[in-house]
Amino acid sequence: MIRFDNLSKRYEGGFEALRNVSFEMEAGEMAFLTGHSGAGKSTLLKLLMLIERPTSGNLLINGKNLNRLPHAKVPFYRRQVGVVFQNHQLLFDRSVFENVALPLQVAGYSRADIGRRVRAALDSVGLLDREQQNPIALSGGEQQRVGVARAVVHKPKILLADEPTGNLDPQLSAEIMALFKRFQDVGVTVLVATHDIDLINRMNMRIMRLNQGQMEQDGVNYGGY
């Protein structure tokens, strides 16, 4: 599903955020991406969202090389990807429902479809009764769950999360992770960038560790720090 092939990213100014990174993820696989801040986690996710383009190497999604994707096709690629942000990126000028509906509106779904899918997504994160509220009225954990609902409402094949539990207490973090696990169960490829070591050690899953832009470790049995 996701294949990084000897991929490097050098920013303007010479900083090398990723160096010859290679890995592969199968469809329906879930993995954690970890490492110190500045190790390249965010850059790797940005490459997957096509916010940044690699300096060298190939990035293949479903066998297609993203390097050759023209600018005009980028929105259509992004519709296959769901993203959860650390700062959740919710819009406070509209209701929870409208926030979650955004990816569907953008893709041109009908009103009836949007209503059905948004409610299904909100139901899956346990916030169905909050759809008419403004997200600013919700707690941090609830806001993050709205962010998750928005990331999965259009049934993406790939779900990316950048520090999704950054501001949450351990119990809420565990709930969010359990949520991701459920999406993996139905076939979504899930990649979560986090430095919450305790949490991921408990989950017994594939862990990729970046260190100064290089893949330092990749496997299930993670020794920890």
Add this chain to the structure above:
Amino acid sequence: MAATNSNSRDSVQRGARGKVLSRGDRWRSYRYHHRATLKTSAGKMLREPLQSLLTILVIAIALTLPAALYLGVENISQLSSGVDSSAQISVFVKKGARDAAVKNIGEQLEGLSGVASVRYISAQSALEEFKALSGFGSALQYLDNNPLPDAFVVQPLLFSDAPKLVAEIREIALIDDVQLDMAWLQRLDTLLDIGRKLVLALGAALGLGVILVVGNTIRLAIQSRRDEITVVKLVGGTDAYVRRPFLYTGLLYGLFGALVAAILLTSLGFWLDGPVDKLAGLYQSQYSISGLGFGGFVMLLLIGGSVGLIGAWLAVGQHLRNIKPS
């Protein structure tokens, strides 16, 4: 949350199999999206009524000025077109010319191109007409001989041909003098030409002004919706999708500006109507000013709308590119 688990898993699974959007669905939702965007754009304008009103007023004034000048020029040119047809060239024959020569001149005049009609006024008939009309009848009886020359009145086909005809007639032998009675009309025509050019120049300058005003307003709108644009781009919104609400806003500003301009022009018309009627009455004329009319109103909306759209397009093209998700 545990209580909803079984439900939610079901819904996720159902969706994961996916459903392809049909073309009809897409078209319907595209149209719905346009309507919704229009509604939100109008709503956003209403949410900042003072700011929107100021922008609309600036646009309205910028449209009213050239439009009022245009209407003024058109009204005056309409006034002059009524007199155009009465433009005449008076041709006076040298005194003492023989009848045969006068007849010959008449034939020559009729032979010129661009002449609609030639009327001969003999010295005798001119004197009688003068006697009858001037009131000097009894005094004129004491004259030994007729002081008036034979004359022709030439009616040109086109008013604009008159000066050329005058020059040609002057070349004919035994012609004493040629007078174009409506020389002032020509001057008026030239003035109207200047007026029309002024309308164009003023219109172009103020049109550019409107584009800049709308552009600036849209630039502010884009900045205040930066977060929204970022999110929309991240969830797969195309450039066209992001652009649309701002284009609608620009279009609405232009249309509302044109509407207010039409109201201003109509009020101006009513305001001037009384004095103009009075003036026309003094000249025993049926003339009254013609306003914008339906065609002019549609034209004004068209110009306002497109200028607003252009302003929005320029602002959007310049500023949206700078907003990238990070």
